[in-house]
Amino acid sequence: xxxxxxxxxxxxxxxxxxxxxxxxxxxxxxxxxxxxxxxxxxxxxxxxxxxxxxxxxxxxxxxxxxxxxxxxxxxxxxxxxxxxxxxxxxxxxxxxxxxxxxxxxxxxxxxxxxxxxxxxxxxxxxxxxxxxxxxxxxxxxxxxxxxxxxxxxxxxxxxxxxxxxxxxxxxxxxxxxxxxxxxxxxxxxxxxxxxxxxxxxxxxxxxxxxxxxxxxxxxxxxxxxxxxxxxxxxxxxxxxxxxxxxxxxxxxxxxxxx
Amino acid sequence: xxxxxxxxxxxxxxxxxxxxxxxxxxxxxxxxxxxxxxxxxxxxxxxxxxxxxxxxxxxxxxxxxxxxxxxxxxxxxxxxxxxxxxxxxxxxxxxxxxxxxxxxxxxxxxxxxxxxxxxxxxxxxxxxxxxxxxxxxxxxxxxxxxxxxxxxxxxxxxxxxxxxxxxxxxxxxxxxxxxxxxxxxxxxxxxxxxxxxxxxxxxxxxxxxxxxxxxxxxxxxxxxxxxxxxxxxxxxxxxxxxxxxxxxxxxxxxxxxxxxxxxxxxxxxxxxxxxxxxxxxxxxxxxxxxxxxxxxxxxxxxxxxxxxxxxxxxxxxxxxxxxxxxxxxx
Numbered sequence: 001x002x003x004x005x006x007x008x009x010x011x012x013x014x015x016x017x018x019x020x021x022x023x024x025x026x027x028x029x030x031x032x033x034x035x036x037x038x039x040x041x042x043x044x045x046x047x048x049x050x051x052x053x054x055x056x057x058x059x060x061x062x063x064x065x066x067x068x069x070x071x072x073x074x075x076x077x078x079x080x081x082x083x084x085x086x087x088x089x090x091x092x093x094x095x096x097x098x099x100x101x102x103x104x105x106x107x108x109x110x111x112x113x114x115x116x117x118x119x120x121x122x123x124x125x126x127x128x129x130x131x132x133x134x135x136x137x138x139x140x141x142x143x144x145x146x147x148x149x150x151x152x153x154x155x156x157x158x159x160x161x162x163x164x165x166x167x168x169x170x171x172x173x174x175x176x177x178x179x180x181x182x183x184x185x186x187x188x189x190x191x192x193x194x195x196x197x198x199x200x201x202x203x204x205x206x207x208x209x210x211x212x213x214x215x216x217x218x219x220x221x222x223x224x225x226x227x228x229x230x231x232x233x234x235x236x237x238x239x240x241x242x243x244x245x246x247x248x249x250x251x252x253x254x255x256x257x258x
Numbered sequence: 259x260x261x262x263x264x265x266x267x268x269x270x271x272x273x274x275x276x277x278x279x280x281x282x283x284x285x286x287x288x289x290x291x292x293x294x295x296x297x298x299x300x301x302x303x304x305x306x307x308x309x310x311x312x313x314x315x316x317x318x319x320x321x322x323x324x325x326x327x328x329x330x331x332x333x334x335x336x337x338x339x340x341x342x343x344x345x346x347x348x349x350x351x352x353x354x355x356x357x358x359x360x361x362x363x364x365x366x367x368x369x370x371x372x373x374x375x376x377x378x379x380x381x382x383x384x385x386x387x388x389x390x391x392x393x394x395x396x397x398x399x400x401x402x403x404x405x406x407x408x409x410x411x412x413x414x415x416x417x418x419x420x421x422x423x424x425x426x427x428x429x430x431x432x433x434x435x436x437x438x439x440x441x442x443x444x445x446x447x448x449x450x451x452x453x454x455x456x457x458x459x460x461x462x463x464x465x466x467x468x469x470x471x472x473x474x475x476x477x478x479x480x481x482x483x484x485x486x487x488x489x490x491x492x493x494x495x496x497x498x499x500x501x502x503x504x505x506x507x508x509x510x511x512x513x514x515x516x517x518x519x520x521x522x523x524x525x526x527x528x529x530x531x532x533x534x535x536x537x538x539x540x541x542x543x544x545x546x547x548x549x550x551x552x553x554x555x556x557x558x559x560x561x562x563x564x565x566x567x568x569x570x571x572x573x574x575x576x577x578x579x580x581x582x583x584x585x586x587x588x
Contacts, residue, residue, distance in 0.1 A: 032342050036345065075335050
C-alpha cells in the first residue's frame with residue numbers, strides 16, 4: 001500500500017465528531033456487505049437502505065470534522081487514509097455480520113442507543129451537530145423499529161431462530177458498555193453543552209432493550225464484563241480486514257480522483 | 259349435478275368459443291388497448307409474458323451481484339453511496355417485476371425456484387465478472403444503456419402491469435446510466451492508469467453488451483407472436499443498431515476506442531458493426547459463461563442460508579394469528 005496515512009489534529013471536538021462518523025461508516029459498510037445476499041429481497045432492500053442512511057451520516061460528520069479541523073482533510077481522506085490505530089468507532093460496529101440474527105442484534109443494540117443519542121444531540125449548542133442529529137434521529141427511529149421487530153420475530157419464531165438470536169445477544173453483549181463510556185476529551189465538550197453525555201441514556205436504553213428482549217422470549221446475559229478500546233484505536237482483529245477492503249482503491253492509486 | 263352437466267361443453271364448442279375470444283383479444287391489441295390481469299388472454303400470451311417478466315425480474319436480482327462485488331471497495335464515499343443506492347434500486351425493480359409476473363397467476367416463490375434450479379434464464383450479461391472499478395462505470399453506461407433501449411418500448415407493451423412497471427424502472431435506470439457515464443468520464447479525464455482501466459473495461463464489455471439484445475432477427479424464436487401481441491415493438495437487430503448508433507459518439511466523447519476495428523459509418527449514418535460471436539452467446543446462455551456457476555451459487559446460498567429466517571417470520575406470524583383468534587374468542 002503506497003498511500004500514506006493522513007495526520008489528524010485531534011482536538012477534542014474533531015476527535016468527538018470523528019468517533020461518531022467512524023461509527024456510522026463502519027456499521028454502514030458492514031450492512032452494505034449484505035447486498036445481494038439477504039434472506040429475502042425485502043431485507044436486501046432494508047439492509048441497503050439502513051446502510052445508506054449510515055453512510056450519509058458518516059459523510060456529513062466527516063465533512064464537518066474536516067471543517068472544524070481546517071487542515072485540508074475531507075470525507076474521503078478520513079475514510080480511506082487512516083489506519084486501524086486512527087479509527088475511533090465502537091468495537092460493536094466492526095463485529096462481522098455473522099448470520100442474520102447477529103446482524104440484527106448488532107443493529108438493535110446500536111440503533112436503540114443512536115436513537116436516544118441523536119435526540120439528545122438535537123439540543124447541542126453546536127448548530128451543525130444539532131442539525132445532523134435532527135436528520136439522523138429520523139433515520140435511527142426507523143432502524144430501531146426494523147431491528148426490534150426482527151428480534152421479536154426471531155426470538156418468538158422457531159426453535160432455531162430463538163437459539164440463534166439468543167446466541168447473538170450473548171456474543172455481542174460485552175460490546176454494549178462502550179456506547180455509554182466517556183473519556184476526559186469528551187468531558188469538557190459535555191460540560192460545554194456541545195456533546196451528549198451518554199451515561200444518563202443507559203437506563204432508557206436498557207428499558208427498551210429489556211422490553212423487546214422479553215417480548216421476544218429471550219434473556220440478557222448475566223455477564224456484565226464490558227470490552228473497551230475502539231474509541232482510542234485499540235480495535236478487534238476484524239477492523240484491519242474491513243479497512244483493507246474499504247481502502248484498497250485509494251491505497252493503490254494514491255491521489256486519483258474517482 | 260344439473261349445472262355440472264350443462265357446463266360440460268364438448269371440445270368443438272370450446273374451440274369455437276376460444277377462436278372468437280382470440281379474435282376479440284387481437285382486436286383489442288390492434289386498437290392499442292391495455293390487457294389487464296382479469297381480462298381473457300390466450301394461454302400462450304400468458305405463458306410468454308410470465309417467462310419474459312420473470313426472466314426480467316431474475317435479471318434484476320442476479321444483476322445485483324456483479325455490481326455488489328464493488329460496494330465494499332468503491333473508491334470514494336460518494337461513489338459507494340451511489341452504488342449501494344443503485345443496487346438497492348435494482349432489487350426494487352426485481353420486486354416490481356415479480357409483482358407484475360404474479361398478476362399472471364404464478365407465485366414469486368415458484369418463479370424464483372425455477373431460476374435457482376437453473377430452469378429459468380436471466381440476462382446473459384450478468385455472467386461476466388467485474389474485475390476493476392471501471393467495470394462499474396461501464397456497466398452503468400453500457401449495460402444500463404442497453405437495458406433502457408430494450409425497456410423504453412416496453413413502457414407501451416400491451417400488458418398493463420408490465421408496461422406500468424417499466425415506466426417506473428426506466429426512470430431509475432436512466433439515472434443509473436448517467437451515473438455510469440459520469441464514472442467513465444471521471445476515469446477518462448484522470449490519470450493514464452485510470453484511462454487504461456476504462457479502455458480495458460470497454461474492451462471486455464462491448465461484445466457481451468451487444469448480445470444483450472438477443473439473437474439476430476432471423477433466428478429469434480419469440481419475436482413473431484411477441485410482435486403480433488405488441489409485447490415487443492422493435493426487433494432485436496433494430497434495437498441493437500439503435501444502441502450502437504447512440505453509443506459510438508459517447509465513446510468518442512470519452513476518447514475511448516470501441517473494440518471493433520471493422521466498424522464504419524454507412525451512408526444512412528448508421529454504424530455498421532462486425533459479426534457477433536453467437537457461439538459465445540450460446541455457451542453463456544447454456545450455463546458456461548465465466549460466472550454462471552458463481553452467480554447461481556451466490557443466489558442459492560442466500561436462499562438456503564436465509565431459510566431459517568423466513569421460517570421464523572412465518573412461525574411468528576402464525577403465532578400472532580392464533581393469539582388474535584384466541585383474544586377475539588375471549
